[in-house]
Amino acid sequence: xxxxxxxxxxxxxxxxxxxxxxxxxxxxxxxxxxxxxxxxxxxxxxxxxxxxxxxxxxxxxxxxxxxxxxxxxxxxxxxxxxxxxxxxxxxxxxxxxxxxxxxxxxxxxxxxxxxxxxxxxxxxxxxxxxxxxxxxxxxxxxxxxxxxxxxxxxxxxxxxxxxxxxxxxxxxxxxxxxxxxxxxxxxxxxxxxxxxxxxxxxxxxxxxxxxxxxxx
Numbered sequence: 001x002x003x004x005x006x007x008x009x010x011x012x013x014x015x016x017x018x019x020x021x022x023x024x025x026x027x028x029x030x031x032x033x034x035x036x037x038x039x040x041x042x043x044x045x046x047x048x049x050x051x052x053x054x055x056x057x058x059x060x061x062x063x064x065x066x067x068x069x070x071x072x073x074x075x076x077x078x079x080x081x082x083x084x085x086x087x088x089x090x091x092x093x094x095x096x097x098x099x100x101x102x103x104x105x106x107x108x109x110x111x112x113x114x115x116x117x118x119x120x121x122x123x124x125x126x127x128x129x130x131x132x133x134x135x136x137x138x139x140x141x142x143x144x145x146x147x148x149x150x151x152x153x154x155x156x157x158x159x160x161x162x163x164x165x166x167x168x169x170x171x172x173x174x175x176x177x178x179x180x181x182x183x184x185x186x187x188x189x190x191x192x193x194x195x196x197x198x199x200x201x202x203x204x205x206x207x208x209x210x211x212x213x214x215x216x
């Protein structure tokens with residue numbers, strides 16, 4: 001994929017290296033050349049100095065042929081404006097904006113823009129680690145409403161069935177890793193000692209899950 005990343009802070013830098021390592025064609029835009037120098041001499045993509053919402057800068061970065069655009073600068077306003085230009089004017093198929101303000105992230109998400117609030121995600125992650133240490137969050141979706149969590153099967157679940165750990169709309173078992181191999185379980189699959197369970201979990205149902213499996 002041809003991907004343009006706006007902002008070469010820590011998030012933009014890490015994203016650029018992750019995507020280039022996967023073989024994608026990456027261009028990074030930043031207002032400061034010194035920020036782009038963070039990428040170092042081993043970076044395989046392109047670097048463009050300029051204002052991220054300037055159309056000529058975007059064109060020089062190749063936005064007319066871009067498959068995706070990620071706005072990761074330190075300014076919510078810049079990220080919103082540039083993301084809207086990328087989506088509405090240049091019709092880039094995939095546009096994602098990182099926003100610090102969770103309220104603005106929610107507003108633009110409802111308007112159809114893909115947004116990530118690092119503030120909300122970070123707060124939810126810390127809360128989960130403090131209150132629910134037995135549940136290991138791997139990934140969150142939306143603004144943290146749903147999480148993919150990992151759980152080492154506790155003794156009280158051994159011998160019970162997947163259906164006993166399923167409540168529609170709240171949580172359900174996605175995979176079980178058993179003896180180093182992953183499987184997609186059926187409702188009648190039995191939990192064994194040593195299993196590692198992966199569940200899709202509604203954040204508002206964490207307490208109910210803990211109560212069900214005795215992790216209160």
